[in-house]
Amino acid sequence: MVTISQPDVSQTTASDHGAVIQVEDVHKYYDLGETRVHALRGVTVSIERGEFVAIMGASGSGKSTFMNIMGCLDKPSSGRYLLEGIEVSQLSKKELAAIRNRKIGFVFQGFNLLSRTTAQENVELPTLYAQVSKEEGQKRAREALELVGLGDRRMHFPSQLSGGQQQRVAVARALVNRPSILLADEPTGNLDSRTSVEIMEVFQKLNDGGLTVVLVTHEADVAQFAKRSIQFRDGKIRRDEPIMNRPLAAEVLKSLPTLED
C-alpha cells in the first residue's frame, strides 16, 4: 500500500511549486501480432502544481495513450513517470488502483455515471474504495456537489439531469477524494457549446482554487480556457506553450445567449 498525503484543494495555491507530474522519455507501443504500433515515441513533460494544461492533438496523435498513462490506467513501455515524486511505472495493479483512487480525479467524455444511482451516491463512489467512513464520505460528496453548483440536485438520478449537470456530477465525483490532479478526457465532447463553456468555468474556478487540471481535447475553443497548451502529433510533443490572453469562461458566458428550451 502506498501512503499518500491528501492535499486539500482549497489550501493549495498556484504559488506552490514542485512538479505534480514528471514524465521522462516515455514510450508506449502495442504489439499487434507481427506489427508493433508506437503510440508514444519519447515524451518528456513536467506539470507543476496549480497548472491548467490543455493537451491537444488529432485522433491517433497519442494524446489518449498519454492520458491513460498519466491516469495510471496504463503503464509506459519504457521511460519514467513520477506522480508527486512517486515512480508510478513500477507499482503493482493494486497500488495503481490506490493511486487512481486518491491522487487522480477522472472526468470522461461520456460522463460515465452509474445510472439508477443518485448524484449523491455517484459522487460517494470513490470514497467507498478509500479508507473513509460512511459519514465522512457522505459529507465530502455533499460538499463536492455544492462546489459544482448542484447542491440542490443531490437526490436526482442521472436521467433526470441535463448533460452539463451530469458532467458536473462527474467533476464532483472526481474531486471527492481530494486528488492531486484532475484529468479530463474530452469533457465537453458530448456537450453543446454553451454547456461546454459552463464546464470550463467550473474547471477555471477549481484551478483558481489551486487544483492542477489536465484537459485532453481536440477543440481549440475549449483548449483556450487553459493556461498552457501541449500539442501532440505522431506520438510526440510538437508544441508546448503558454496560452496568452486566455478568456475567462465566466465572462464568455455572459456574452452567450442563454439557450432556454
Added chain:
Amino acid sequence: MDLLAIIRIAMRALARNKMRSSLTMLGIIIGVGAVIAMVSVGQGAQQQAQQQIAAMGSNMLFVGAGTVTRGGMRMGWGATKTLIYDDMLAILRECPAVQAAAPGSQTAAQVVFGNDNWATQLNGTEPQYFDIRSWPLAEGSSFTQDDVNMAANVAVIGETVRKNLFGATDPIGQTIRINNLPFKVVGALAAKGTSAAMGSDQDDTIIVPITTLQKKITGQDWLRWIMVSAISREASYTAQQQITALLRDRHRIRPGSDDDFMVRNLADMADLADQQAQLFTVLLASIASISLIVGGIGIMNIMLVSVTERTREIGIRMAIGATEGDVQQQFLVEAIVLSLVGGAVGILVGTGASFLITQTLGWPVLVSATAIGAAVIFSMAVGIFFGFYPARKAARLDPIEALRYE
C-alpha cells in the same frame, strides 16, 4: 470496503433486474426446496421403519414352522408339523441367549358379536407373548396361565377386531362367538399399526390360550411359530445361531439338508429396513441435488451476462480506484446473495412441500435441521462455485477497454 456496503451494493444491483434475479433464484429455490422435501420424505420413512420395528421389539426372534416338499410340491411356510411345544421348552432350557419364549398356533376364524361378524386371524399362545412382543393392553387384562392350563374360552382382541365388532361398545366382559364357540373377551390390545417388516395389519387378530385353540378349534398339537426374546439386541444374533443349531439337532436334520423351520431376527430386519430407508434418502437427495446444480449453472449464466452488460460500470469503478479484488468481491457477493436468498426461500418452499406431502399423501415427513443446514451450506457453495468464474472475468477486465465498451 466493508462487507455491509458490498452486500448493499449487491442487493441494489440485483434489485435493478428484479425479473431476471427472481428467475435465477427460482433455480436455486427449486433445487433447495427439492432437496429439503426429498430428504424429509426419506428421513420420515426411515424414522417410521425404525419406530415400527422398535414397536415389534428389536430383540425379538420369530421361529416359524418351515416348508416341506411333498411329492415335488413345496408347501409354503407353516406346512411342517415338526415344530412342537417341546422345542420351545428346549430353546428356553438350552439357549443361554434366550430370555423368554411363547408358543403359537394360528388359524383363520369367523367371529360373531351380536349382528356383526368379522373374519380375522386367530392366534393361540401363552400370556408371556404380550411381554415378548412388548404389546400393552388398552383395556382389561391378558388371560392367565391358569386359563391356558384349563383351556378356557377367553380372548384378547386386537384393535381392528374391536372396531369392527364393537364400535363404541365396551368389549370387556362381552361374549363373542368364534367358529360357533362362545368366548369371553377379557382384554383389548393397544393399536400397533401395520408392520413394516411383515406388511400386514397386526391389529387384525384375536389371541386366545394356545390350549383352547389346539384342543377346541384346530385339533392340531404342533406349533406354527415360537416367539422368542433374546437377552439383548446384540444377543439376538447369538440366539438365532443357538436356536438354529438346537432345532436342527432336535429335528435330526442332516448337514447339507434344508431346515424345516425358519428363524427370523428382528434386529436383522430393523437394520435392513434402516439401510433401505437410508438408500432411499440418498437416492432422493442426489436426484434433488441435480436440480440445485442446474440452478447454479443458471446463476453462472446470468452473472456472465451481467458482467458483460456492466463492463462500463466495471471500468468506471476501476478508474476511480476499485482494485481487482474489489470488483471480484462485488460480483462474487452478488452471486452468493442470489443463491442464499434463493436458498432461504427454498427452505420455506421445501418445508411447505414437506407438510403438504404429509397432509395430502399421509406420508410421514421429518424436516430435519441437518437438511436445512446442508441446504444453506450447499446453496452458498453453489453461489461461490458458480459465481467465481464470472467474478474473475469481471476483475480481469482492462479498465481502458472497459471504459470504451459500448
